[in-house]
Amino acid sequence: MSVEHEEPRWPASLALIACVSLYAVLPSRLAVGPHWIVPIIVALPIIPLSTRKHRHPNDSPWVRRATIATIAMISLANVISVGLLVHLLLVAHVQQGRNLIYSAVSVWLTNVIVFGLWFWEFDRGGPHLRAGSDPRLPDIQFPQMENPTLAPKDWHPRFLDYLYTSFANGTSFAPADAMPLTPLAKVLFASESLVSFVTIAVVAARAVNILH
Numbered sequence: 001m002s003v004e005h006e007e008p009r010w011p012a013s014l015a016l017i018a019c020v021s022l023y024a025v026l027p028s029r030l031a032v033g034p035h036w037i038v039p040i041i042v043a044l045p046i047i048p049l050s051t052r053k054h055r056h057p058n059d060s061p062w063v064r065r066a067t068i069a070t071i072a073m074i075s076l077a078n079v080i081s082v083g084l085l086v087h088l089l090l091v092a093h094v095q096q097g098r099n100l101i102y103s104a105v106s107v108w109l110t111n112v113i114v115f116g117l118w119f120w121e122f123d124r125g126g127p128h129l130r131a132g133s134d135p136r137l138p139d140i141q142f143p144q145m146e147n148p149t150l151a152p153k154d155w156h157p158r159f160l161d162y163l164y165t166s167f168a169n170g171t172s173f174a175p176a177d178a179m180p181l182t183p184l185a186k187v188l189f190a191s192e193s194l195v196s197f198v199t200i201a202v203v204a205a206r207a208v209n210i211l212h
Contacts, residue, residue, distance in 0.1 A: 007127035011159035012120060015113050016046050019074045022106045030081045030103055038077045045070050064126055071117045078110045082195055085203045104203045108196060112170045115192040116163035122184060130156065139185040140165065142178045170196040
């Protein structure tokens with residue numbers, strides 16, 4: 001296995017830190033339990049996970065399990081925050097539109113980052129398998145895979161490719177350049193679009209109306 005096919009760990013670690021930071025700036029009424037619980041629980045696994053420079057096929061199973069558990073925790077907390085935002089709009093009749101916009105932006109950015117992590121962790125069995133000599137069939141098809149002349153011979157998707165795919169899907173509510181091929185990928189794409197739609201179309205739009 002050549003070094004250029006190894007999956008560096010640091011982009012995912014930075015993404016996890018960004019998610020924790022975005023969650024930490026949310027108002028307490030949009031947090032799950034005490035405001036510090038989720039950031040602490042999520043931050044704890046980041047240190048041991050970040051000590052590994054790359055993801056390898058021979059990684060211990062706990063590495064992937066800890067990563068998936070961390071991403072799942074952030075995803076659940078973010079979905080709850082979306083639900084609390086909608087609840088505040090429909091029940092509490094909040095009049096602070098500017099604060100709602102800031103909160104909606106934070107939730108939407110977290111949604112984009114966390115699904116970028118999901119795509120990165122599950123496509124073709126995960127980064128540890130993609131780094132090997134016999135990766136699985138792709139769950140997500142990138143343009144460079146369909147037309148190899150658009151990329152170097154040994155091209156393969158990196159974390160930034162998955163993050164951009166998540167950004168495009170979260171913005172357009174539909175796949176853009178990369179296409180989901182498997183049921184798992186389609187569920188992930190649809191889930192991100194749903195959360196993004198609720199955040200933008202319901203929360204952000206309502207907040208703008210309050211400002212007017």
